[in-house]
Amino acid sequence: MFEKYVKILKEKSLKITPQRIEILKYLDEHRTHPTVDEIYSELKVNNPSLSKTTVYNSLEILKEHKIIQSININGNESRYDFKNTMHHHFKCRKCGRIIDIDIACPNINKVLSEGHKIEEVHGYFKGICSECMEKEKRRG
Amino acid sequence: MFEKYVKILKEKSLKITPQRIEILKYLDEHRTHPTVDEIYSELKVNNPSLSKTTVYNSLEILKEHKIIQSININGNESRYDFKNTMHHHFKCRKCGRIIDIDIACPNINKVLSEGHKIEEVHGYFKGICSECMEKEKRRG
DNA sequence: GTGGCTGCAAATCATTTGCATATAC
DNA sequence: GTATATGCAAATGATTTGCAGCCAC
Numbered sequence: 001m002f003e004k005y006v007k008i009l010k011e012k013s014l015k016i017t018p019q020r021i022e023i024l025k026y027l028d029e030h031r032t033h034p035t036v037d038e039i040y041s042e043l044k045v046n047n048p049s050l051s052k053t054t055v056y057n058s059l060e061i062l063k064e065h066k067i068i069q070s071i072n073i074n075g076n077e078s079r080y081d082f083k084n085t086m087h088h089h090f091k092c093r094k095c096g097r098i099i100d101i102d103i104a105c106p107n108i109n110k111v112l113s114e115g116h117k118i119e120e121v122h123g124y125f126k127g128i129c130s131e132c133m134e135k136e137k138r139r140g
Numbered sequence: 141m142f143e144k145y146v147k148i149l150k151e152k153s154l155k156i157t158p159q160r161i162e163i164l165k166y167l168d169e170h171r172t173h174p175t176v177d178e179i180y181s182e183l184k185v186n187n188p189s190l191s192k193t194t195v196y197n198s199l200e201i202l203k204e205h206k207i208i209q210s211i212n213i214n215g216n217e218s219r220y221d222f223k224n225t226m227h228h229h230f231k232c233r234k235c236g237r238i239i240d241i242d243i244a245c246p247n248i249n250k251v252l253s254e255g256h257k258i259e260e261v262h263g264y265f266k267g268i269c270s271e272c273m274e275k276e277k278r279r280g
Numbered sequence: 281g282t283g284g285c286t287g288c289a290a291a292t293c294a295t296t297t298g299c300a301t302a303t304a305c
Numbered sequence: 306g307t308a309t310a311t312g313c314a315a316a317t318g319a320t321t322t323g324c325a326g327c328c329a330c
Contacts, residue, residue: 015304017310036294051312056295058310075212076320077294090256099256105245105263115270116230116239123245124262130255155329157285176319191287196320198285216295217319 012065023058027068027082033098035077073098073124088123094132101125152205163198167208167222173238175217213238213264228263234272241265
């Protein structure tokens with residue numbers, strides 16, 4: 001079922017290559033905000049000639065066309081997200097998971113009222129997720 | 141007037157070294173969110189034997205003790221901020237400035253209500269600042 | 281006096297670049 | 306057929322690490 005990804009690429013008039021399809025498919029099926037290396041290592045299994053450069057190039061062009069988005073909550077490595085609508089992220093320092101946070105901030109209007117033009121908003125929350133908090137409680 | 145910085149370090153029981161004082165002073169007097177390299181290059185003028193490793197080490201320990209905070213709005217380089225209270229940042233893609241944004245988001249409580257423990261919040265806004273918007277208007 | 285700090289050089293790691301070949305259209 | 310994408314290797318740049326000597330306390 002590559003149709004879905006072919007369609008996405010076609011809509012943006014992007015060339016349809018197997019690598020781009022595989023990367024899109026991977027991101028769609030792994031909503032865990034994977035790193036470039038995770039994507040590369042996983043896809044290399046079924047396509048040993050895959051180059052990391054191609055992964056970088058493809059992610060960049062997909063991002064430029066707003067098909068995917070990148071997040072950088074650690075500061076040292078980019079992660080990619082198939083979900084392209086505005087939302088935020090929470091990183092748990094216990095389990096390492098990055099969880100989607102779907103809240104809006106009504107006060108953003110204050111920034112707009114000062115005359116700034118906002119094109120992107122990234123909200124990064126860090127702490128301990130609810131599951132890890134539960135585990136800690138149970139242990140006592 | 142090093143008293144201010146000596147006091148800050150003493151309060152956290154950190155060793156008082158000339159390098160730490162100079163770094164703190166630089167950050168206090170340059171609220172432009174400088175990079176490690178900017179801090180290093182500037183301080184090296186008056187202290188040629190200064191090492192970039194020391195700048196990294198000092199910033200790290202100051203950050204650990206919550207005397208300063210780091211921001212990473214670009215993804216490729218850390219910047220440092222003398223202001224240690226919670227606030228957000230706006231990066232202008234025209235002039236490159238990083239501007240402090242002092243808004244609170246009341247909806248954060250929704251995240252807390254889901255059981256997550258939030259320890260840090262970073263809000264990164266990107267776009268065009270009010271000054272650059274004005275300039276564009278004037279040009280027509 | 282001693283443990284932590286500084287400074288130097290080398291290592292690491294994500295990302296970028298240059299370029300020859302391959303492929304989508 | 307041609308412009309664009311891929312893949313490889315080398316380069317880059319921020320940050321980290323190892324370690325010897327130095328200095329704050």
